[in-house]
Amino acid sequence: MGEKVKLFGSYASPFSSRVELALKLKGVPFENIEEDLANKSALLVQYNPVHKKIPVLLHGGRPVIESLIILEYIDETWDGNHAILPKDPFERALARFWVKFIDDKVLGALWMSCWSEGEKQKNFMEQSKEYLELLENELKGKKFFGGDTIGIVDIAATFIALWAIMVSRSCSISLINEEKHPILCNWIEEFLSSEVVKKSLPEKEKLFAYFHAKKEVIFATKAPAY
Amino acid sequence: MGEKVKLFGSYASPFSSRVELALKLKGVPFENIEEDLANKSALLVQYNPVHKKIPVLLHGGRPVIESLIILEYIDETWDGNHAILPKDPFERALARFWVKFIDDKVLGALWMSCWSEGEKQKNFMEQSKEYLELLENELKGKKFFGGDTIGIVDIAATFIALWAIMVSRSCSISLINEEKHPILCNWIEEFLSSEVVKKSLPEKEKLFAYFHAKKEVIFATKAPAY
Structure with a gap:
């Protein structure tokens, strides 16, 4: 799963910022793709057809949706030195x-x-x-x-x-x-x-x-x- | 953590039933405590002071709250033969x-x-x-x-x-x-x-x-x- 990580987000969204912060805490390099929320990209709609919302994390070509679910995914996928959730x-x-x-x-x-x-x-x-x-x-x-x-x-x-x-x-x-x-x-x-x-x-x-x-x-x- | 497991729930609640089903899938013995939702017990309020709602799972004397969070807790606590969440x-x-x-x-x-x-x-x-x-x-x-x-x-x-x-x-x-x-x-x-x-x-x-x-x-x- 060495494929580039992409984050479809928006500058002013606290939900995008959650994901950005989690990726940085883990030290995962990623590409930030700024979405125009008034004119969403075809890719965003393709990756999140149910809600058509940011943030979407793309990893190995597969989309992960909903900020809190993405946080758990990041914690489970990249062990790293920084635990996002406690172990117990x-x-x-x-x-x-x-x-x-x-x-x-x-x-x-x-x-x-x-x-x-x-x-x-x-x-x-x-x-x-x-x-x-x-x-x-x-x-x-x-x-x-x-x-x-x-x-x-x-x-x-x-x-x-x-x-x-x-x-x-x-x-x-x-x-x-x-x-x-x-x-x-x-x-x-x-x-x-x-x-x-x-x-x-x-x-x-x-x-x-x-x-x-x-x-x-x-x-x-x-x-x-x- | 061999202490008895208790479930504070209600017969007609789909949220209690979620927890009951998960415990039975895992084969965890538990005591079902039926709450009168019109007159909640002091114990329920003590264990869930923020929402005062069922279901509450009591394990080792500690309360776990919110049905979906309880499901994840059950899956993480009792490995058993039945996985509630996928591993990947x-x-x-x-x-x-x-x-x-x-x-x-x-x-x-x-x-x-x-x-x-x-x-x-x-x-x-x-x-x-x-x-x-x-x-x-x-x-x-x-x-x-x-x-x-x-x-x-x-x-x-x-x-x-x-x-x-x-x-x-x-x-x-x-x-x-x-x-x-x-x-x-x-x-x-x-x-x-x-x-x-x-x-x-x-x-x-x-x-x-x-x-x-x-x-x-x-x-x-x-x-x-x-």
Whole structure:
């Protein structure tokens, strides 16, 4: 399986960034193929005919789909020095639990807190508060969700460390702050200052500008998708 | 880790049945603890404080949560003769893709086709049609989604084999039929006639009566949860 690895992704997508970060943690060389999401390539549709979405990892000519599934594939395929999931089955289950919690609950609540108004926004912000407290508690006594090193929960939480901060700033609301979430804020600092993370994520200001420019459009559609 | 295995579940839940089936496929003895979902036990809330939901698998005094995560835990913990996931990373990724597709797309569309009316129902039935065609195609040339033996996709699809059939019957609509889905119907027959499946699932008629009795309540709440 020495064939070149390709990642069909998008600059502003936290889901592409998850895969990029995992490949870099493992030291797997790959080609990054930037998709225009308004005009998806025939190859993307061919490789992901069911959802027609990024990210798609192409390895040995075969497509792997869905960011979290790709992360498990990467961990199983390239052993390397950096384990993305713990080895112990119970610890693996715990990590998968938090990953699912982030995807099913946290991301939607944070995102919708930014892109809704009035009573609806108040409810999403309440939800976000509750979820962030759970994550704050989960991080107690640890540098990363994965312990001393970046693991699958940290990778899944990339959205929180960068996107949630940038998007809430562009919408002038405060979701995560030093006073209420000191441990989470410390994690964000540690995570974003890691060399491999820096190399995998889009530039803060460029991302801020991207969402700031999109603000009117996203509000107008009333059906945001991140 | 020789401590007794306990499953906190509910008779009518397809998610509990997934875990029960996986444990029986592996030959793991366990104690089934029936939860009253209208009055959850203090133990359930203690073991799953975030979601307070079944199923919870207790092993060595430690809780594992979320049915699909429990299935992976079972496969990693008890090797046994029956593999729930394939060994090859690419095949594993494919299986996880279909499992996620079933949970994120198929279940909701089938369920809501039964519990909605008018235009809304029409849309859910259209979605169901599209999703079932994809599953029909995925099953081509195979006895089970897992190949010759029952795998994680089959276990995840338990809802389709039994619940979707019973619930749609109780609501007098047709979702899956021999004419449009011959391969899927053949799979349902093979799956439900397997001895271990028979021992893991609730009785057809009892389940039918359960949902038939609940019909008015579910319609009234307008917020069904399966």
